[in-house]
Amino acid sequence: MRSSEFLITTHKETPADAEIISHRLMLRAGLIRKLSSGLYTWMPMGLRVLRKVERVVREEMDASGALELAMPMVQPAELWEESGRWEQYGPELLRIQDRHQRDFCLGPTHEEVITDIVRNEISSYKQLPLNLYQIQNKVRDEIRPRFGVMRAREFLMKDAYSFHADATSLEATYGVMHGAYTRIFERLGLDFRPVMADSGSIGGNTSHEFHVLADSGEDAIAFSDGSDYAANIERAETVDQQAQRPAPAKALNKVATPGVKTIADLCAALELAPETTVKTLIVEGAEEGLVALVIRGDHELNSVKAEKHPLVASPLRMATEEEAEAACGAGFGSIGPVGLSLPIVADFSAAACADFYCGANSREEHFEGANWDRDISDYQSADLRNVVAGDPSPDGKGQLQIRRGIEVGHIFQLGTKYSEAMNARVLDETGRNVTLSMGCYGIGVSRIVAAAIEQNHDDRGIIWPSAMAPFQLAIVPLNMHKSAAVAEAAETLHQECLALGIEVLMDDRNERPGVKFADMELLGIPHRIVIGDRSLAEGEIEYQGRRDADSQRVALTEAMSFIT
Numbered sequence: 179m180r181s182s183e184f185l186i187t188t189h190k191e192t193p194a195d196a197e198i199i200s201h202r203l204m205l206r207a208g209l210i211r212k213l214s215s216g217l218y219t220w221m222p223m224g225l226r227v228l229r230k231v232e233r234v235v236r237e238e239m240d241a242s243g244a245l246e247l248a249m250p251m252v253q254p255a256e257l258w259e260e261s262g263r264w265e266q267y268g269p270e271l272l273r274i275q276d277r278h279q280r281d282f283c284l285g286p287t288h289e290e291v292i293t294d295i296v297r298n299e300i301s302s303y304k305q306l307p308l309n310l311y312q313i314q315n316k317v318r319d320e321i322r323p324r325f326g327v328m329r330a331r332e333f334l335m336k337d338a339y340s341f342h343a344d345a346t347s348l349e350a351t352y353g354v355m356h357g358a359y360t361r362i363f364e365r366l367g368l369d370f371r372p373v374m375a376d377s378g379s380i381g382g383n384t385s386h387e388f389h390v391l392a393d394s395g396e397d398a399i400a401f402s403d404g405s406d407y408a409a410n411i412e413r414a415e416t417v418d419q420q421a422q423r424p425a426p427a428k429a430l431n432k433v434a435t436p437g438v439k440t441i442a443d444l445c446a447a448l449e450l451a452p453e454t455t456v457k458t459l460i461v462e463g464a465e466e467g468l469v470a471l472v473i474r475g476d477h478e479l480n481s482v483k484a485e486k487h488p489l490v491a492s493p494l495r496m497a498t499e500e501e502a503e504a505a506c507g508a509g510f511g512s513i514g515p516v517g518l519s520l521p522i523v524a525d526f527s528a529a530a531c532a533d534f535y536c537g538a539n540s541r542e543e544h545f546e547g548a549n550w551d552r553d554i555s556d557y558q559s560a561d562l563r564n565v566v567a568g569d570p571s572p573d574g575k576g577q578l579q580i581r582r583g584i585e586v587g588h589i590f591q592l593g594t595k596y597s598e599a600m601n602a603r604v605l606d607e608t609g610r611n612v613t614l615s616m617g618c619y620g621i622g623v624s625r626i627v628a629a630a631i632e633q634n635h636d637d638r639g640i641i642w643p644s645a646m647a648p649f650q651l652a653i654v655p656l657n658m659h660k661s662a663a664v665a666e667a668a669e670t671l672h673q674e675c676l677a678l679g680i681e682v683l684m685d686d687r688n689e690r691p692g693v694k695f696a697d698m699e700l701l702g703i704p705h706r707i708v709i710g711d712r713s714l715a716e717g718e719i720e721y722q723g724r725r726d727a728d729s730q731r732v733a734l735t736e737a738m739s740f741i742t
């Protein structure tokens with residue numbers, strides 16, 4: 179490829195509104211251009227990188243036995259009503275209407291659509307297990323789109339969904355996906371870590387996130403220096419820490435719902451699944467009985483159950499940002515900014531309010547007897563604190579280290595959550611009708627590009643891992659418009675590379691050498707060959723790897739051995 183025939187749109191200036199290095203470098207290198215908040219165009223150079231990531235993901239998914247399909251991005255509301263998520267998903271779901279005023283959404287994920295396909299097409303256990311995936315743009319109306327393609331409103335995701343006649347088969351495919359993800363991130367040359375994620379009401383270690391380690395990461399992960407324990411911070415702070423510290427927080431007063439002393443009791447009272455992570459939050463200034471239930475993970479399922487319970491007087495609704503932040507800002511609960519978990523407000527019936535428990539701290543310990551007319555500060559117990567570096571690992575081996583990470587993948591054993599709600603069943607070997615077990619597996623393809631830059635850059639620009647580089651080799655001829663010898667040598671080398679299938683960019687622009695060097699470094703091309711009159715007279719070129727401090731003279735005849 180000649181750069182004169184390509185589109186290089188690099189910029190010298192550092193964009194003012196870009197906060198993290200990957201965002202700055204992607205803009206400066208001209209990989210992406212902003213259209214509107216959270217909406218980005220992938221320019222030709224950037225798209226080459228994105229396609230590289232996509233290819234690795236596709237190859238590993240295919241090798242794992244998954245089958246690719248393509249579902250529409252526009253999804254009818256009816257399916258989301260069946261699963262209950264039309265109500266529960268909240269404002270991140272971008273809803274639209276067609277000309278007949280029918281409701282649709284732009285898909286943030288595809289559990290409903292795929293479950294609909296499978297319930298129509300699959301009738302026997304003999305057709306299972308089945309793992310279907312697509313690589314497609316997703317739309318989420320993120321409350322705070324930021325960091326460029328890292329948290330965009332439209333982004334490229336690989337999403338896969340597996341279906342099984344029983345849980346054992348689901349576990350097997352989950353393991354295969356865990357392996358495929360590990361290979362994908364290894365092949366992409368990323369420093370990453372799989373960690374246990376809070377799996378909500380499903381319980382057990384049935385969800386893992388894959389994090390690229392980077393100081394700019396929005397997430398924190400905890401891992402032990404003495405064992406394989408690794409979890410995202412929410413999980414470390416809730417499920418695992420709670421298991422490690424069963425003692426309840428101190429009782430604050432003696433108002434009580436008989437039998438409700440712990441979160442588990444509360445879940446039972448509300449008929450939620452036993453392992454649900456529920457936080458009850460007093461919404462400051464709210465009328466009596468207004469409580470925010472923050473239900474992590476499986477919030478959709480649980481809020482449906484909670485809503486049906488006689489204790490709850492009116493339909494659940496999403497907490498407003500103000501309510502949630504008022505509650506969290508007061509240090510009560512640990513949901514952090516809205517969006518991390520989904521806060522849902524339940525208006526409990528007056529009868530329930532008379533003796534119902536409320537209030538839980540960030541460790542999911544339910545305060546005995548706490549009540550809504552008390553000041554929030556009353557409920558802060560002295561031993562409340564988050565997991566910090568040096569804490570004992572929940573498995574009892576070693577101490578926890580805390581690092582920051584970027585979530586690039588997430589795998590999840592969903593069980594029968596969607597298949598039950600949407601009535602997806604098959605006949606098993608004995609002719610019995612069984613509800614399908616389901617897993618889902620996401621990779622943030624476009625986020626990976628930004629995450630890779632967070633890990634691989636210097637003050638001159640991007641340093642692509644080889645598997646992601648838009649071009650492997652830059653040929654920079656000096657004064658080629660004046661020197662016939664340079665032009666000829668560059669052309670010959672260019673042709674040789676093309677013949678060998680090497681992705682080469684020959685910078686034949688009529689620019690000063692300094693401009694070309696700066697651009698090729700900014701673009702992060704792993705190998706560079708400079709051809710100039712002086713070295714050429716001695717039959718040599720100058721080679722420099724992107725990570726090398728200096729260039730080295732190499733015989734022209736040996737140039738190829740450096741790249742291939």
Ligand code: ATP
Pocket residue numbers: 287318320327328329330331333334335585586587588620621622623624625
């Ligand atoms: P996050 O916690 O960052 O909001 P998520 O948990 O909501 O991500 P999932 O539903 O698990 O995301 O989606 C699968 C993958 O899609 C994520 O692991 C992430 O890599 C990617 N992803 C999610 N939201 C975005 C976004 N707004 N922009 C780019 N990639 C995203």
Ligand code: MG
Pocket residue numbers: none
């Ligand atoms: Mg999200």
Ligand code: MG
Pocket residue numbers: 585
């Ligand atoms: Mg997440």
Ligand code: MG
Pocket residue numbers: 387585587588
């Ligand atoms: Mg996730």
